[in-house]
Amino acid sequence: MNTRYLLTPGPVELPAEVLRTGAKPLIGHRCPAFSELFARIEKNLNSLLKSEGPIIILPASGTGALECMSVNFLGKGDKFISVSCGIFGNRFREIAERTGAQGVYVDVEFGEAVKATTVAEAVKKNPGCKAILITHNETSTGVVNPIKDIIAALPEENRPLVLVDGVSSVGAMECFPEEWGIDAIGTASQKGLLTPPGLGLVWLSKRAWAALDGNICPSYSYDLKLHRKDLEAKAPANPFTPPVSLYYALDEALKEILEVGTGIWFETHKRYAGALAAGLKGLGFELLVDEEEARSPGVTAFRFPRGDTEAIRKKLRAMGIETAGGQGKYKGQLIRVAHYNNWGWPELCIILGALYGAADLSGTVKADFLADAWKIWIREA
Ligand code: PMP
Numbered sequence: 001m002n003t004r005y006l007l008t009p010g011p012v013e014l015p016a017e018v019l020r021t022g023a024k025p026l027i028g029h030r031c032p033a034f035s036e037l038f039a040r041i042e043k044n045l046n047s048l049l050k051s052e053g054p055i056i057i058l059p060a061s062g063t064g065a066l067e068c069m070s071v072n073f074l075g076k077g078d079k080f081i082s083v084s085c086g087i088f089g090n091r092f093r094e095i096a097e098r099t100g101a102q103g104v105y106v107d108v109e110f111g112e113a114v115k116a117t118t119v120a121e122a123v124k125k126n127p128g129c130k131a132i133l134i135t136h137n138e139t140s141t142g143v144v145n146p147i148k149d150i151i152a153a154l155p156e157e158n159r160p161l162v163l164v165d166g167v168s169s170v171g172a173m174e175c176f177p178e179e180w181g182i183d184a185i186g187t188a189s190q191k192g193l194l195t196p197p198g199l200g201l202v203w204l205s206k207r208a209w210a211a212l213d214g215n216i217c218p219s220y221s222y223d224l225k226l227h228r229k230d231l232e233a234k235a236p237a238n239p240f241t242p243p244v245s246l247y248y249a250l251d252e253a254l255k256e257i258l259e260v261g262t263g264i265w266f267e268t269h270k271r272y273a274g275a276l277a278a279g280l281k282g283l284g285f286e287l288l289v290d291e292e293e294a295r296s297p298g299v300t301a302f303r304f305p306r307g308d309t310e311a312i313r314k315k316l317r318a319m320g321i322e323t324a325g326g327q328g329k330y331k332g333q334l335i336r337v338a339h340y341n342n343w344g345w346p347e348l349c350i351i352l353g354a355l356y357g358a359a360d361l362s363g364t365v366k367a368d369f370l371a372d373a374w375k376i377w378i379r380e381a
Helices: 016-022 032-049 062-073 087-097 116-125 147-152 206-211 224-231 244-260 262-283 309-318 345-358 369-377
Strands: 055-059 079-084 102-107 131-135 161-165 184-188 199-204 299-303 335-338
Touching (some): 016 244, 032 199, 062 087, 062 161, 062 184, 079 087, 087 131, 087 161, 102 116, 116 131, 161 206, 199 206, 199 244, 262 299, 309 345, 345 369
Parallel strands (some): 079 102, 131 161, 161 184
Antiparallel strands (some): 055 199, 184 199, 299 335
């Protein structure tokens, strides 16, 4: 059977109008219509992030956005602190080390969030580091790190630049880089931004732009200053041919999110994740993330303590539901389902019902697992 429900944490199931808009006839990327489109996307991205200034859009996946931040800010002889609580935290440090810079590793148990005090201590212990690399939403475990609190706890003096992997956070949860004091954040189109894969996005603080003064970026296509120059021209443009169809789709997706309003949008995602967690617990699944506050509004990871988790994923696939599995040390042991889009109660019932069938739970579960989920879903709805 074909996939009917795509529950992987990117790409995600997209609103029909986003897909339709992406299929519109192309326009030239040096014509006024493209400049208008680009300017509107910039304005709406800045509304979403409550920020100002250029947001560089690259033809790249999330990895490209992380690489772009790394090659612009780091190089041979530099030291950075890399805080990781999962596969993507580890990936970010690997990318950064390709520049020749050297990482000081701070590792937190997979499934746990990073504590503000842990990062502050690492900064005090390692003076002279140019940057801190950290993941906002760790997709491999479904953990959100408290970036705002982490930055607030950093020493003011000689603070390293804070480079954030926001690939799986932006669009699905509060992420306000300027307000929180982030210096650079990279994200991608295919998760919270409800767009097909293919765009990497990077925002920088004023301090971070100033830090690039006089630098020559060793990558031409990821040179942030080159992109900024064309974006801030009278007619906003791209230095290289952009994937125009994806710009169409992103424009529509941002319009849909902002029409709902970011407050309601973020709150609904949290509520959906909470209702899903309650339903999963009622079914007898174990959530990987114990601490409720650290659970991601975008992706939930859980295991089945009484049987073969991979067999359940296989059955779900046969039912037309595609999920993601565990990664790294949790390979083969987790089911991860994403909830970045505008799904609600009906889809939640389909997912919980399919899990009930796939894990063969008849007669073994709390009869009111749906009622548990419903109670949370209707809260403040
Ligand atoms: N960082 C995080 C937190 C991610 O979730 C992902 C993708 N799952 C990446 C980086 C890499 O992004 P991409 O696969 O788009 O290159």
